[in-house]
Amino acid sequence: MNEGLQxxxxxxxxxxxxxxxxxxxxxxxxxxHSLYGDHYLYxxxxxxxxxxxxxxxxxxxxxCYRLLGIxxxxxxxxxxxxxxxxxxxxxxxxxxxxxxxxxxxxxxxQAVTQVGVTSVLALTFYHDHYVVWRLAETLIGVLIAIxxxxxVVPPKGFAKVKGLALQGSxxxxxxxxxxxSAGRNGEPARDMLKRSGGLLAKxxxxxxxxxxxxxxxxxxxxxxxxxQATAHLQKVHFYxxxxxxxxxxLPAHYAGSDRMNEVMAxxxxxxxxxxxxxxxxAEARQPLPECLRRARELQLSxxxxxxxxxxxxxIRDLGAVFSHLNRVLDVIEQADYTAVSAAALPVRSRxxxxxxxxxxxxxxxx
Numbered sequence: 001m002n003e004g005l006q007x008x009x010x011x012x013x014x015x016x017x018x019x020x021x022x023x024x025x026x027x028x029x030x031x032x033h034s035l036y037g038d039h040y041l042y043x044x045x046x047x048x049x050x051x052x053x054x055x056x057x058x059x060x061x062x063x064c065y066r067l068l069g070i071x072x073x074x075x076x077x078x079x080x081x082x083x084x085x086x087x088x089x090x091x092x093x094x095x096x097x098x099x100x101x102x103x104x105x106x107x108x109x110q111a112v113t114q115v116g117v118t119s120v121l122a123l124t125f126y127h128d129h130y131v132v133w134r135l136a137e138t139l140i141g142v143l144i145a146i147x148x149x150x151x152v153v154p155p156k157g158f159a160k161v162k163g164l165a166l167q168g169s170x171x172x173x174x175x176x177x178x179x180x181s182a183g184r185n186g187e188p189a190r191d192m193l194k195r196s197g198g199l200l201a202k203x204x205x206x207x208x209x210x211x212x213x214x215x216x217x218x219x220x221x222x223x224x225x226x227x228q229a230t231a232h233l234q235k236v237h238f239y240x241x242x243x244x245x246x247x248x249x250l251p252a253h254y255a256g257s258d259r260m261n262e263v264m265a266x267x268x269x270x271x272x273x274x275x276x277x278x279x280x281x282a283e284a285r286q287p288l289p290e291c292l293r294r295a296r297e298l299q300l301s302x303x304x305x306x307x308x309x310x311x312x313x314x315i316r317d318l319g320a321v322f323s324h325l326n327r328v329l330d331v332i333e334q335a336d337y338t339a340v341s342a343a344a345l346p347v348r349s350r351x352x353x354x355x356x357x358x359x360x361x362x363x364x365x366x
Contacts, residue, residue: 017054020152024048024145031144032137044135047141048148056149056212058185062110063142069114070138072107074131077119091344094119103361118311150213158219158226161206162279165230167201169275172233175269176240176328177261179247190244206232225342229278232335236271237329246320254314259302266295268327274332278339292329299325 028044056263076098080090099117117136153158171192178189207227210216214222254260270291276282303322307315 003223016152016154017052018144020148021049022053023152024052024141027148028141028144031140035140036137039234041137043137044141045142047138050144052149053143053210056146057209059146060212063146065108065111066114067135067142069102069111069140069321070118070131070135072102072111073115073118074135076115077103078131078232091120102344121298128218153215154186157206157213157215161203161210161341162222162226164199164206165205165233166204166224166275166279168196169233170272171194171196171199172237172240173268173275176243176271177265179240179264181243185259190360193240193244197234197241200230200234200237204234221253225339226279228338228342232338233271233275235331236328239328243321243324243328246317246324250316250321254310254318259305261297263295263302263325264289266298267328269331270295270332278335288332292333296326296330303321340346 027050029041030310032041032044034161045336047063047066051059051066052063053059073094079095080097098119099112102112102115111306118131121134174198175192178192204227205232207223210223248333268339270288273285273288273291277288305320310318337338
């Protein structure tokens with residue numbers, strides 16, 4: 001679906017969620033009518049409407065719970081209905097047994113409620129084929145709803161997810177440089193750090209959701225790279241959180257000094273450079289290895305000077321900050337190596353395949 005078309009449709013109330021429900025319910029009714037005629041046509045579209053969610057994973061989970069509830073509730077209703085007439089006693093017994101067993105087995109609450117609904121309906125329309133018809137048509141509705149969720153997806157989903165990760169990486173770099181410039185009272189920097197963590201977490205969640213859609217297939221290789229990059233950035237986010245906590249313990253003249261600001265800014269440049277290089281098409285200002293080397297040199301240079309000037313207690317707290325800063329650089333270096341290796345792998349594979357084919361041809365000639 002075109003992004004501009006989707007925006008225009010949403011102005012008239014035609015949201016993506018509504019389109020999914022409409023298509024799933026209509027196709028479910030058509031499928032059941034084509035297969036079985038006029039028997040219980042409402043179960044399949046009803047299931048499609050009820051289990052269609054915003055994501056494929058959520059729809060799959062809800063569909064499984066619904067099917068489980070139908071099986072358990074229908075089974076109990078058929079067994080009790082064999083021995084008792086339809087009435088208040090049989091209804092109470094069916095609900096007690098069905099819901100009791102589901103609760104004892106720690107089944108999800110959605111499946112437990114479905115047990116009760118199916119038990120009442122099975123008892124009301126009691127005959128041998130009711131549960132079979134309902135299970136079959138519900139399964140058709142669930143499968144069609146999940147398929148529609150996999151096909152009808154937001155336009156440019158991969159680009160949006162990648163943009164979230166890029167925005168999170170740049171905010172992460174700004175938060176690190178802001179922590180030093182603000183010293184111990186770096187509330188704006190901590191707010192940026194929190195926002196960057198939220199963006200990276202949202203991007204990671206949407207990346208997992210993309211795996212369930214058909215639209216991810218053309219970009220599956222890029223999606224694997226994006227997933228790895230986001231995981232590395234989340235590690236960096238964790239270490240910067242630790243740095244923010246350690247800075248609170250430092251005296252103000254250390255936490256907000258010009259040298260600390262310089263060291264932090266150099267590490268932040270590495271994060272921003274990695275994010276720009278990996279998550280966008282923009283050209284890097286300088287090679288990332290050179291940026292990492294400069295950041296490490298600045299860290300070692302100033303830390304060696306501090307050892308000669310600071311008391312042991314300050315050295316202990318400063319050492320924690322520098323240790324986390326070095327881990328940030330290590331993660332960025334490892335992430336860049338992983339990205340470069342993944343990009344070079346197809347080239348090496350093609351070269352190796354060419355060598356094997358050439359060797360094979362030569363052996364035939366010999």
